[in-house]
Structures are given as C-alpha cells and as structure tokens.
Amino acid sequence: MKKNTSGPRFKALLEAANITTTGFAEFLDTAPQNVHNWYARGVPAHCMEEVARKLSVNSQWLKTGEGPKDPKELRLLDESGNTFDAQAIRGTYRVIEPTDVELPFYKEIAITPGPHKTQIIKDHSQSIRLPRSDLDSLEINHADAICARMIGNSMAEKIEDGSLLAIDRGLTQIIDGEIYAIEHDGMLRIKYLHRIPGNALRMRSHNSAEYPDEIFRAAQIEEQNIRVLGWVFWWSTLNKRRPPVPFL
Missing domain, CATH: 1.10.260.40 (lambda repressor-like DNA-binding domains)
Incomplete structure (x- = not known):
C-alpha cells in the first residue's frame, strides 16, 4: 500500500x-x-x-x-x-469559500428538580446560518457567534416574541444603549444595557410601558449571577398575522 x-x-x-x-x-x-x-x-x-x-x-x-x-x-x-x-x-468540482456561517443555538430550559429554576444550554439539534460577509463586516469572530430565541414581549415592538437572535460573545463590554443577551441566574434576557456609577447596571426594555427599568447594584449583580453573554447584532421577526385580501 x-x-x-x-x-x-x-x-x-x-x-x-x-x-x-x-x-x-x-x-x-x-x-x-x-x-x-x-x-x-x-x-x-x-x-x-x-x-x-x-x-x-x-x-x-x-x-x-x-x-x-x-x-x-x-x-x-x-x-x-x-x-x-x-x-x-x-461531476465537476471547484472550491468555493462557504458563503454562510452556521451559528450554534442556545436555549433556556428548566432544571429538575427545582422551583422555576432554569439554565442556558446548547441545543445540538438546532442552528441558523448567516452570511459570513455580514459577520466579517462587523468584525465578528465566527467562533464567537451564537443564536437564541427571544422569549416574551419585553422588547416588542423592536424584537417580537419568538424572534431568532444572533449574539456576538466577543463583545461583552457594555456600550450604553446597545442590546445585549444576559444570563440572569440561569434565565436568558434580552435588554438594552446602561452603565451606572458604582459598577451598577440598568436593564431597559423596549416595551417600557409594561416593563420598567431595572437597576442592579454591584452586590446584586454578583448575588443574582448576572453576566453579559454578548452583543445582539441580528434578529429576525416573522409577521404573525397574514393580512386579509379585500374585495375577493
């Protein structure tokens, strides 16, 4: 041989x-x-x-x-x-640089046993693909990009419930007014973040009428296991209502 x-x-x-x-x-x-x-x-x-x-x-x-x-x-x-x-x-083959990047999917699941306790894990059965040119234009390391799903209407009408999200784990430094994915004691949350003197943090919802601002002091951030997962740079929303066609 x-x-x-x-x-x-x-x-x-x-x-x-x-x-x-x-x-x-x-x-x-x-x-x-x-x-x-x-x-x-x-x-x-x-x-x-x-x-x-x-x-x-x-x-x-x-x-x-x-x-x-x-x-x-x-x-x-x-x-x-x-x-x-x-x-x-x-057949005739030629090398083509992949045009898409596959993003692993993360989700929040319940921990059993335990009262309403959750954790964020990787779901190997799901993923989404985004154009690599989009990630490259934002200088996002492909290995740092993950995806998740919006839960709840706290960010409506900006990001609707059920929307897919793309998150850059390489950008966890808080830039005031940007949208981030946060792990809050095992719970996945999507919020605008603002820094407050004294190493405190303000979480702001787009749907502020129903969800008022939340402020966490430095001690609370540690006690409640709050950490920034990354910057939300993309989301996709499906219109849940198909408009009726008149005059048929």
Whole structure:
C-alpha cells in the first residue's frame, strides 16, 4: 500500500487557491485544528475522496503524488470493460469559500428538580446560518457567534416574541444603549444595557410601558449571577398575522 504523503500537496492546493485553514474547515464542517493537522499528517483516508473532489484533483495523486493530478485525465473501466471519463461520473468540482456561517443555538430550559429554576444550554439539534460577509463586516469572530430565541414581549415592538437572535460573545463590554443577551441566574434576557456609577447596571426594555427599568447594584449583580453573554447584532421577526385580501 502506498504511503499517504498528501499533507504538503494538500497545503499547497489551499495556498494556491487562497483558501484559509478556517475557511476549508467550515467547508468540510470540521474543526480548523483537524485541517491544520493534515498539513503534517496527511488527509485521513476516510476524507480523501471528499477533499479531492472539493479541490478538483485526482485522489490518488493527492494521496501519493503519483498519476495524473487532474481528475479529467483519470479513466476507469466499467463492468463491461469499457473505459469512461471518471470526471463525467463524479461531476465537476471547484472550491468555493462557504458563503454562510452556521451559528450554534442556545436555549433556556428548566432544571429538575427545582422551583422555576432554569439554565442556558446548547441545543445540538438546532442552528441558523448567516452570511459570513455580514459577520466579517462587523468584525465578528465566527467562533464567537451564537443564536437564541427571544422569549416574551419585553422588547416588542423592536424584537417580537419568538424572534431568532444572533449574539456576538466577543463583545461583552457594555456600550450604553446597545442590546445585549444576559444570563440572569440561569434565565436568558434580552435588554438594552446602561452603565451606572458604582459598577451598577440598568436593564431597559423596549416595551417600557409594561416593563420598567431595572437597576442592579454591584452586590446584586454578583448575588443574582448576572453576566453579559454578548452583543445582539441580528434578529429576525416573522409577521404573525397574514393580512386579509379585500374585495375577493
């Protein structure tokens, strides 16, 4: 069996296409560290075909450096002994930087046993995708972006109940008047935040008629386990009422 020496060729292909380690990792839905390890260890056998297809090269060439590099030059035999162009079967592939970033989903759940106690956990069954260009324009590290769902009408009519939210965990410093996701003793809250002298904090709702301002002193912030999860930079709201069409 030929030795897998694909690491340097794999790295050179990415460099030639100006593809970053992180970008290709997102394209393959794997960790960047895995891709980085392949530079030295070689592309794993179970990934070789997929990686070769995405880079438009012959997998055998990628693995050993032998044979044609271009898969269009690869000929195979069918069951009748006839030759055919492997590329015609495999399709034409080209590397495309992923246009979207997948954001993990976090939610508030009840803790049992316990009276009305909740905690915020990652829900592996859900996620949302946002254009990577939007995150890049806001200088948001893709790994810091998470999503959650608005609960309640305290931010209506700005952010309606049930809206999906995107949160930048890389920005937890409070900038007065910005919207943040807060974990308040296991409860997920979305509020405008304002700093108050003495390391105090004001939480303000958009629906201030029903939800008056809340002020927490430094001791209360610690006692009630209040921490800023991150800055809310995106939200999506579905209009829950379809307007009737008149004159039908």
